[in-house]
Amino acid sequence: MAEERCAIGIDLGGTNLRWAVVDATGERRYQDRIDRPHSLAEIVGAIHQGVRACRERFPNVVGAGIAVPGIVQNGIVTSHNLGWQDVPLAPALADLEVPATLLNDMAAGAVGELDFGRARGCRNVIFVTISTGIGAGIILGGDVYRGANGLAGEVGHMVVDLNGLLCGCGRRGCWEMIASGTAHRRRIREAYTSGTWPNLDHEPTPAEVTERAREGDRAARALVLRTARYLGIGVSNLANLYDPQAVIFTGGFARNTWDIIHDYLLNEVREQAFSQNVRLLLTELGDDAGVMGAAAIALRQ
């Protein structure tokens, strides 16, 4: 059997440090995860150890991509999730045994879906995560678009409701204040405490609300579609600004409700955006988008 080119994808998350060895066809040859260490020195040590273990099993590894939950600028990382401000991660990894590329985790997810997932064949794609907040990885012309300072794609902090709720960023009416998983959960709580489900002895989780919506509970369905409506406003804005071929969704809300929201959301976007061609797709790689994209970036070098 010929030795195929492969690369190591590393996803440095809030909870786990994950890695995978991925070949050029997108097949995972190996994967593992550990609890994310806390200090920079421990993280760097764990990455070194992981890369060494991978190279022992796969000598044909050509490089490593490392996805981080924050802003990467010239190898320096600032990450709210990791509690990092201007941490020189690239210099700390300079003596890694293979060439390493750092990138933002949303950008990695976008590359993962582009090279190995739902967005194969696309050139212009927005990869949107609907989670605690809303983040995005932007692919334009087949490559990650980072912007002048590595800050492109802060889509959650696009104001869509200028008199709306005050966001942690200081602005009012940021998209994530109405369309994130957090906003959805807030509206579920409001519905529950105002007596929407009198026979229920606890505040339903978003997954329970989705299940109720599937079973025909009108209040639950209205809550899900309300979040979808707010998603539609922001996605239509993105369509009018970036004119992508596709928007790929991930994160809890999208993944839990996709069967309910897809047609509704597509209709909203078709009505609101100039482009009538944009496709709305659900992640194919799920939680692996980041680690796969990190490997893909290394394979692209």
Add this chain to the structure above:
Amino acid sequence: MAEERCAIGIDLGGTNLRWAVVDATGERRYQDRIDRPHSLAEIVGAIHQGVRACRERFPNVVGAGIAVPGIVQNGIVTSHNLGWQDVPLAPALADLEVPATLLNDMAAGAVGELDFGRARGCRNVIFVTISTGIGAGIILGGDVYRGANGLAGEVGHMVVDLNGLLCGCGRRGCWEMIASGTAHRRRIREAYTSGTWPNLDHEPTPAEVTERAREGDRAARALVLRTARYLGIGVSNLANLYDPQAVIFTGGFARNTWDIIHDYLLNEVREQAFSQNVRLLLTELGDDAGVMGAAAIALRQ
């Protein structure tokens, strides 16, 4: 004297058809304009004639760029301003004596400022026109970004106020409904009719309001800064999405009020956007941005 490379820039506007011969340093060697003919055949005829006249004087012309006020997709133009739906302009110009490139007029303006104007040396620039509506040309990585369908940059139809005024596009609270020259004029009218300037015998023009603001009229100044505040919300969104090095402004409102609004607008954007580096600049080429950018595109080929 050595014969320098030069190109013809043509700007097909709502009112005029303008052309200029521009050399690689951005110097205009020749320029002219006529009233815009109405039919496609007449426009094509005028372009042929203009190109022929330019080539007689400048045999070293390498090509022509043609800026049109609409969407260009594979040489087919759709333009509300010209009343065109899917008009095959590129095929109609196939036998032009020099290679011709069609592009949207906002994109042309952006390229003009990039190659010969205020944005020299930038890689990522948004060129925003504040006029009847709000439009933009997008430069990413040094090139025009068109999107998958030539629709990128419809920034005027970014919703920023989801419960706001109904826009002609069918959405509520589009940016141009509050931050365009039209919106500014509407608020001037409201101020006038509600008795803001009891000694004035006519509704003041925007230019008069600007002049009054300069002279210390507080109501006039508040009107100008209110439009600037709404501009700031949209510009901050653009900064969070595209992370450009600069936003270049043109159009009546920006050009008439720049001395009043610049510091205020910059402060708004610094407070609202993640990037603290984005520069806000006024057009250098003014009404010539389109024709200069059309020539620049031809010189780039």
